[in-house]
Amino acid sequence: MTPWISRLATAAMVMVATNNGIADAAYSIASTQDIKNTAADIAWDLLQYYKGNLTGQTPGILPGPPPAGDYYWWEAGAMWGTLIDYWKLTGDSSYNDLITQGMLWQVGPGKDYMPPNVTASLGNDDQGFWGMSAMLAAENNFPDPPEDKPQWLALAQAVFHTQASPDRHDDTCNGGLRWQIPWSNNGYNYKNSIANGCFFNLGARLARYTNNATYAEWAEKTWTWMRGVGLMDDKYNIYDGGHVEHNCTDINHAQFSYNNGVFLLGAAHMYNYTNGSDVWRSRLESLVDATLDIFFPNDTAYEVACEEHMSCTTDMLSFKGYVHRWMASATQVAPFIAPKVLPVLKNSAEAAVATCTGEANGRTCGFKWSQRVYDGSKGAGQQMNVLGAVSSLLIDQVKPPVTNMTGGTSKGDPNAGSNSDDFRDKYSPPTTGDKAGAGILTIVVLVSVIGTFGWMSTGV
Ligand SMILES: *[C@@H]1O[C@H](CO)[C@@H](O)[C@H](O)[C@H]1NC(C)=O
Ligand SMILES: *[C@@H]1O[C@H](CO)[C@@H](O)[C@H](O)[C@H]1NC(C)=O
Ligand SMILES: *[C@@H]1O[C@H](CO)[C@@H](O)[C@H](O)[C@H]1NC(C)=O
Ligand SMILES: *[C@@H]1O[C@H](CO)[C@@H](O)[C@H](O)[C@H]1NC(C)=O
Ligand SMILES: *[C@@H]1O[C@H](CO)[C@@H](O)[C@H](O)[C@H]1NC(C)=O
Ligand SMILES: *[C@@H]1O[C@H](CO)[C@@H](O)[C@H](O)[C@H]1NC(C)=O
Ligand SMILES: *[C@@H]1O[C@H](CO)[C@@H](O)[C@H](O)[C@H]1NC(C)=O
Ligand SMILES: *[C@@H]1O[C@H](CO)[C@@H](O)[C@H](O)[C@H]1NC(C)=O
Numbered sequence: 001m002t003p004w005i006s007r008l009a010t011a012a013m014v015m016v017a018t019n020n021g022i023a024d025a026a027y028s029i030a031s032t033q034d035i036k037n038t039a040a041d042i043a044w045d046l047l048q049y050y051k052g053n054l055t056g057q058t059p060g061i062l063p064g065p066p067p068a069g070d071y072y073w074w075e076a077g078a079m080w081g082t083l084i085d086y087w088k089l090t091g092d093s094s095y096n097d098l099i100t101q102g103m104l105w106q107v108g109p110g111k112d113y114m115p116p117n118v119t120a121s122l123g124n125d126d127q128g129f130w131g132m133s134a135m136l137a138a139e140n141n142f143p144d145p146p147e148d149k150p151q152w153l154a155l156a157q158a159v160f161h162t163q164a165s166p167d168r169h170d171d172t173c174n175g176g177l178r179w180q181i182p183w184s185n186n187g188y189n190y191k192n193s194i195a196n197g198c199f200f201n202l203g204a205r206l207a208r209y210t211n212n213a214t215y216a217e218w219a220e221k222t223w224t225w226m227r228g229v230g231l232m233d234d235k236y237n238i239y240d241g242g243h244v245e246h247n248c249t250d251i252n253h254a255q256f257s258y259n260n261g262v263f264l265l266g267a268a269h270m271y272n273y274t275n276g277s278d279v280w281r282s283r284l285e286s287l288v289d290a291t292l293d294i295f296f297p298n299d300t301a302y303e304v305a306c307e308e309h310m311s312c313t314t315d316m317l318s319f320k321g322y323v324h325r326w327m328a329s330a331t332q333v334a335p336f337i338a339p340k341v342l343p344v345l346k347n348s349a350e351a352a353v354a355t356c357t358g359e360a361n362g363r364t365c366g367f368k369w370s371q372r373v374y375d376g377s378k379g380a381g382q383q384m385n386v387l388g389a390v391s392s393l394l395i396d397q398v399k400p401p402v403t404n405m406t407g408g409t410s411k412g413d414p415n416a417g418s419n420s421d422d423f424r425d426k427y428s429p430p431t432t433g434d435k436a437g438a439g440i441l442t443i444v445v446l447v448s449v450i451g452t453f454g455w456m457s458t459g460v
Contacts, residue, residue, distance in 0.1 A: 027353045027363070029390060032397065036090045038353060039391045041363060043086055046079070046383035047095065052102055058117075060102035062380055065121060070314050071380060073118040074126035076102065078318065081133035082384050085325050088140045089391040089398055096143060103133065104149055110420040111150045112158035119423075120185065124163055124177045128198025131159025135205050138410035139401035153209070153410035160202045161417035164218055173248035175225045179241065182423040191248055192241025193231050196222050197262035204269035208333070209403045210412065216273055219266060223283070226263075236290035238263060254305045256316065260291040261323035268330035268337070281336070288327075288337050292344055295323065299347040300370045301389070307368060310377070317367055318381030321388030324348065328392035332400040342396070349389040356386060 027038040049071075052059040062076045063069025080099050087093055108115035113130035114122060134155035136142070145151060150158075162168070168177055172191070177199055179190040203219035206212070226232040229248050231239050238259040242248030264287050271280035295302060301320040306312035324345055331338040348369065355366035358374035365386040367377040402408040 026355075026357050027390075029349060029353055029393060032394065035390060035393050036092070039086060039090050039387060040092060042356070042365065042383055042387045042390060043083065043092075043095065045361070045364065046082075046380060046387055047098075049380040049383070050076075050079070050098075052076075052105075053098060059105035061106070065118070066314075072121060072126070072315065073106075074123075074129045075315065075318060075380065077106070077113070077126070077130035077133050078322065079380065079384055081129070081136050082321060082325065082388055084133060084136050084140065084142050085329075086387060086391045087142070089394040100143065100145060103130070103137070103155075104145055106130065107150050107155060110158070110162075110417065111155065112162050112417045112420050113155065114162070114181070114421060116421075119182055122181045122185070123179050123187065124168065124181055124195035125179065125192075125198050127159055127181065128163070128195065128202065131156050131202050132198060132205075134159070135202060135209075136401075138408060139205065139209060139403075141402060141407065141409055144410055151411040151413075153408070154413040154416040156202060156206065157412055157414070158417035158420070160199070160206055160215070160218075162420045163199045163202075165417075165420070165422075167422045172244035173229050173242065176222070176229060176248075178244070184423075189244045190241050191229075191231075191244060193226065193238050193259045194240075194256075194262065196226060196231070197238075197259055197266070200226075201262045201266035201269075204266035204273065205401075208269045208273040209401075209408060211273075211403070211405065216270065219270055223263075223267075223270075232263070236286045237294070255294060256305055256319055257291075257295040257301065257303055257323045258319040260287065260295060261319075261326040263287060264291055265326035265330045268334040272333040281334075284330075284334055284337065288341060291323070291327070292340070296344050296348060298370060299344045300351045301348045301385075302370060310367075312367070314379065314381060316381075317377070317379055318384050320352075320369070321381075321385035324385070324389040324392050328395040329401070331395060338396075345389070345392060349386075349393055352386045352389045 028034040029038055049062055051057045051063060052061055060076055061073060062071035062079065064071035065073055080103050083095050083099050087096060106115055107113060113127045134152045137152035138156060142152065163177060169175060176191045177195045178188055179192045179195050180187040200219050200222040203215045203222065207216035207219060230251055231241065237255060240252040240254045240256065242251045264284070267280060267284040267287055271277065271284050274280050294304060301323060303312055303316055303319055306316050327341050328345060331341055351369040351372050354372035355369055355374050356363050358364035358366055358376065358378060364374070364378050365382050366375040367382050368375040
C-alpha cells in the first residue's frame with residue numbers, strides 16, 4: 001500500500017470504530033516489529049499524562065501530589081524507569097531528553113532525590129524509586145548527563161548511602177528502615193516492606209555493579225531482617241508492614257505485587273553477585289514460585305489485595321508494570337529462572353494488550369487484564385503497566401545490565417549523599433501544643449484512610 005492509501009484506510013477504520021462505538025481489534029504483539037509499534041503507541045499515550053515540559057509546569061513530576069493532581073511524587077520516578085527500559089528494549093530514543101531533564105530536575109539540593117517540595121510525604125520508598133531509576137540508567141549506559149550535572153551511578157549511591165546512614169536505622173523492631181524519612185511525617189512509626197525492599201534492591205544492584213562488598217552486606221542484612229521480623233514468612237509471602245510501638249508484631253498482612261518484584265530483582269542480583277551461590281539460588285527460586293502463585297493466577301498479573309472490587313489506590317494501579325519489568329530483568333542476571341518466568345510474562349502481556357481498546361482513541365489501556373476487555377479504568381499507572389509488560393517481551397533480544405567492570409560508563413562517588421538533609425536542624429521537637437495538633441491531624445488522616453481502604457495500608 002502507498003502511504004496515501006494506507007492513511008485513507010486508517011481514517012476509514014477510525015470512522016467505523018467511532019460509528020459503532022466499538023473499537024478496532026486490540027494491538028498486536030505477534031512480531032518484534034508489532035511489539036515495538038504497540039509499545040510506541042502506549043508510551044505516547046502514557047506521556048499525555050505528563051505536563052512537566054509545558055511552560056510554567058515543574059519538570060520531572062506527574063500532576064500532583066493529591067489534592068493538586070492524582071499522582072504522588074514517586075510515581076514519576078517510576079515512570080522514568082519504565083521509559084528507560086522502553087528505550088533499552090525497543091531502541092526508541094524519542095523520550096531520552098525528556099527523561100534526563102525530568103530526572104535531573106528532581107535531584108534536590110543534596111543530589112540525593114530528597115527535593116524540599118516533597119518533604120511532607122517523603123518516604124524511603126519514594127526516594128528509593130527515583131534511586132532505582134538512576135541505577136537502571138547506569139546499568140544500561142543510558143546517555144550520561146553533562147559533566148557538571150549529577151551522574152546516574154552517583155545518584156543511586158546517594159540514595160543508598162542516605163538510607164544506610166545511622167539516622168535512618170534504630171533498634172525498634174530489631175532494625176530495618178522506617179517508611180517515612182522526616183520524623184514529623186505521618187507514617188514515621190511504620191516499618192514496611194517496600195521501603196526496605198527498595199533499599200535491598202539498590203544494595204544488591206550496587207554490589208553487582210561496583211563489586212563492593214559493603215553494599216552486599218547491607219542487602220544480606222536487610223533480607224535477614226525481613227525474615228526475622230516476619231514481613232517475609234517462610235513461604236515467601238511478603239506482608240505490608242508493622243508499627244514500631246508494637247515492635248512490628250501488628251503485621252498488616254496485605255500483599256502487594258511490587259514488594260515481591262522489588263525483592264525478586266534484588267535477589268537475582270545477589271545470586272549473580274555471589275557467582276550463583278546456592279543460598280541466593282534457593283531464595284530466588286522460592287520467591288519466583290511464590291510470586292507466580294500469588295500474583296499470576298491463570299498466568300496473568302493480578303493485584304490480589306484490591307483488584308476484585310477495584311479498591312486499588314492510584315499507587316496500586318501501577319504495580320503490575322514494575323513486576324513485569326523486574327521479573328524480565330531478573331532473567332538476564334539469573335538466566336536459570338527464564339524458562340519458568342518468561343512464558344507467564346508473555347501470556348500476561350497478551351491479556352494486558354487485550355484491554356487496550358478504551359475511550360475515544362480506541363486504544364486506552366485498562367487494568368483488569370484477566371478479563372481481556374477494556375474495563376473502564378484509565379490513568380498513567382494503567383498505561384505504564386501495559387507498557388512495561390509489552391516492552392519487556394523483548395528482554396531476550398537485548399544485552400544484560402553492565403557493571404563497572406563490563407563497560408559501564410557512569411561515574412560513581414563513594415561520598416555521594418554525604419551532604420544530605422537529616423531533618424534534625426530544620427525541625428525542632430514539637431511543643432505540647434504542636435503535638436496535640438499533630439495528633440488530631442493523624443486521627444483525621446487515619447479515619448479517612450480507614451474509611452477509604454478499610455484494613456489496607458496505603459503502601460507507598
Ligand atoms: C513535551 O514532550 C512531548 C513528548 O516528547 C512532546 O511531544 C512535546 O512537544 C513537548 N513539549 C514541549 C513544549 O517541549
Ligand atoms: C518546587 O516547587 C516550585 C513551585 O511549584 C517549582 O518552581 C520548583 O521547580 C519545584 N522544584 C522541584 C525540584 O520540583
Ligand atoms: C522485638 O522483636 C524482635 C524480633 O523482630 C525481638 O528480637 C526483640 O526481642 C523484640 N523486642 C521487644 C522489646 O519485644
Ligand atoms: C565471583 O567470581 C569472581 C571471578 O572469579 C571473583 O573475582 C569474585 O570475588 C567472586 N565474587 C564473590 C562474591 O564471591
Ligand atoms: C550473571 O549475569 C551475566 C549477565 O551479565 C550472565 O551472563 C551470567 O550467567 C550470570 N551469572 C549466573 C551465575 O547466572
Ligand atoms: C482463572 O480461571 C478460572 C477458570 O477459567 C476462573 O474461574 C478464575 O476466576 C480465573 N481467575 C482470575 C483471577 O481471573
Ligand atoms: C570503575 O572502573 C574504573 C576503571 O575502569 C575505575 O577507575 C573506577 O575506580 C571503578 N569504580 C568503582 C566504583 O569501582
Ligand atoms: C565500598 O562502598 C562503601 C560504601 O559506599 C565505601 O565506604 C567504601 O569506600 C567502598 N570501598 C571501596 C573499596 O571502594
